[in-house]
Amino acid sequence: xxxxxxxxxxxxLHCHSVLSDGTxxxxxxxxxxxxxxYSILSITDHERPHDHSALTEPGxxxxxxxxxxxxxxxxxxxxxxxxxxxxxxxxxxxxxxxLICWNDRYVKYVDDPQERAAMHRFGSEETxxxxxxxxxxFIATAxxxxxxxxxxxxxxxxxxxxxLFRYDGYFSMEICNYSSFRAGxxxxxxxxxxxxxxxxxxxxxHSTDDNHNEIGPDKPGxxxxxxxxxxxxxxxxxxxxxxxAAMDAGDFYSSMGPLIHTLEIRDGHAFLTCxxxxxxxxxxxxxxxxxxxxxxxxxxxNCAEFKIPPKAPYVRFTVTxxxxxxxxxxxxxxxxxxxx
Numbered sequence: 529x530x531x532x533x534x535x536x537x538x539x540x541l542h543c544h545s546v547l548s549d550g551t552x553x554x555x556x557x558x559x560x561x562x563x564x565x566y567s568i569l570s571i572t573d574h575e576r577p578h579d580h581s582a583l584t585e586p587g588x589x590x591x592x593x594x595x596x597x598x599x600x601x602x603x604x605x606x607x608x609x610x611x612x613x614x615x616x617x618x619x620x621x622x623x624x625x626x627l628i629c630w631n632d633r634y635v636k637y638v639d640d641p642q643e644r645a646a647m648h649r650f651g652s653e654e655t656x657x658x659x660x661x662x663x664x665x666f667i668a669t670a671x672x673x674x675x676x677x678x679x680x681x682x683x684x685x686x687x688x689x690x691x692l693f694r695y696d697g698y699f700s701m702e703i704c705n706y707s708s709f710r711a712g713x714x715x716x717x718x719x720x721x722x723x724x725x726x727x728x729x730x731x732x733x734h735s736t737d738d739n740h741n742e743i744g745p746d747k748p749g750x751x752x753x754x755x756x757x758x759x760x761x762x763x764x765x766x767x768x769x770x771x772x773a774a775m776d777a778g779d780f781y782s783s784m785g786p787l788i789h790t791l792e793i794r795d796g797h798a799f800l801t802c803x804x805x806x807x808x809x810x811x812x813x814x815x816x817x818x819x820x821x822x823x824x825x826x827x828x829x830n831c832a833e834f835k836i837p838p839k840a841p842y843v844r845f846t847v848t849x850x851x852x853x854x855x856x857x858x859x860x861x862x863x864x865x866x867x868x
Contacts, residue, residue, distance in 0.1 A: 529865055532781060532791035532857070535764040539568035539757045539771075539780075541591070542616055542680065542705070542736030548573035548595075548637045551741045558583045558590065560745055564753055567766055572616050575634045577625040577647070581768075589766055592619040595680065596628060598666065600658040604633040611687050613663060614680040615698065617670050620772050628670045631656050660694035667697035676775055679731075681705035681738065683715045689723060699775065700732035703782050703856055706755030707738035716784075718811075718846070718856065725842050725859040726813050732775075732858040733844075735782035757782050778858050785853030791845065793865040796836050800845055802855070804828035807848045812840035 544550030545557055552560065554571050558580075561569045570591035571580055577594040584590045599605070599612040617628065627635070627647040631654060638644050656662065667677050679701040682692055701721065708715035724731050735755035743749045760779040761770040774780055781788055787803040800808060805828060809819040820832035828850070836843055841862060847855040 529794065530790065530792045531779075531860060531865075532788050533760050533764075534789050535760065536758045536787075537567040537761055537766055537771075538565055539570075539591075539759055540566060540737050540739070540752075540755075541568075541570045541572070541593075541618070541678070541734060541757055542595070542702070542738040543569060543571045544573055544595075544738070544740045545571050547571070547576050547578060549740060554578075554580050554583060557741075558588065560752070562588050566756070568759065568771060570616075570618060574637060575627065576637055577617070577619070577627055579623050579625050581622045584768075587766065589768060589771065590622075591768070591771060592622045592624065593617055593675075594627075596666070596670075597634065598656045598658055598663060602655055604631070604636075604656075611658070611691075612685055613658065613687065613695075614685060615667065615670075616678045616680055617675040618678070618772075618775065620674045620676065622768050624674050626673050628673060628675070629654055629656065629666055660691065664694075664696050667695070671697055676772070678702065678734070680736075681708050681715055682717060682720060683713050684708040689720060692720065693724070693727065698731065700734050700778075700858075702736055702738075702755075703733040704735035704755045704784055704854075705738050706736065706784070707740065707751040709784075710749065710751060710754055716854065721856075721859070722811065722813070722844075725844070728841075728861075730859075730861065732778040732780070733782055733856055734780060735784060735856075755782070755784055758787070781855060781857045783853075783855035785851065786847040786849045786855040788845070788847055788855050788857065791857060793836070793843070793860065796838075796866075798834045798836060798843060798845070799831075800834075800847075801831045802847045804830060804849065805847045806850050807846075808832040809846045809848070810834045810836075810843055811846065812837060812843045814840070 580590040734757040739751040
């Protein structure tokens with residue numbers, strides 16, 4: 529079975545504009561990412577869902593979404609030393625801008641009374657609770673209203689693994705949040721991801737920028753273009769429904785730089801091709817991995833074949849380039865590729 533094909537579309541699924549705490553307008557963000565070779569952008573402003581589909585054009589698609597958050601403080605006060613949870617919500621319908629579980633204290637970037645009234649139409653005001661039970665209900669409510677939900681930057685959020693394991697209903701997690709990673713928080717979450725996979729959690733993995741553009745594009749320390757997601761879309765055509773279908777199916781991989789061209793699994797073997805790499809590794813839920821390296825120091829490798837161990841419950845693949853940047857597939861469970 530072929531899981532990754534060469535026809536791919538580059539996306540940033542986490543982005544902030546002047547509608548919340550970003551510095552660029554939605555129009556400027558769209559043009560900046562389009563100029564850097566992206567085909568998909570979701571502007572996920574804090575507690576401010578907005579339909580940016582008017583910016584969609586041939587070859588470039590805007591995905592409707594927003595970032596929700598839940599804090600321990602009932603008044604939503606920010607504490608840099610306190611845990612909190614952030615989720616991205618992506619709308620199956622590009623015109624869906626329902627705000628889930630309205631709470632006035634969280635909608636701090638909206639001053640216009642008419643906009644606030646429109647955002648309040650879905651559900652009555654409630655106190656958000658930083659508990660697994662409430663968070664799971666929040667996610668379930670979002671899904672019922674037509675959103676796909678992701679788990680954002682768990683390192684930045686300072687949550688313990690034991691807490692994260694209790695959350696259900698999100699379809700993918702940020703394996704890399706570049707804004708947090710480039711700031712030094714080591715937001716490259718393969719350890720958490722493998723723990724979830726070993727527990728049988730069918731969760732996908734993606735990378736994002738989470739950019740606010742406080743420094744400016746293409747300057748040292750800029751938070752853009754460092755974490756992205758590559759989509760395989762139905763019929764290799766860029767459509768809104770196609771992106772949503774790919775999200776549902778896990779037809780994407782994440783990267784900080786390297787590109788995975790193809791991935792195929794057949795007869796108990798995996799075959800992968802990629803851009804120039806210093807290492808290609810297969811991780812399969814064990815203390816050991818299998819890896820392919822260049823033949824000589826300073827060389828590169830562009831393909832690998834692996835025999836999958838008979839007891840492997842899942843496999844996933846990491847491609848690392850000479851700069852230490854990674855590309856990561858999602859985990860593929862045995863029932864997805866094993867031939868009986």
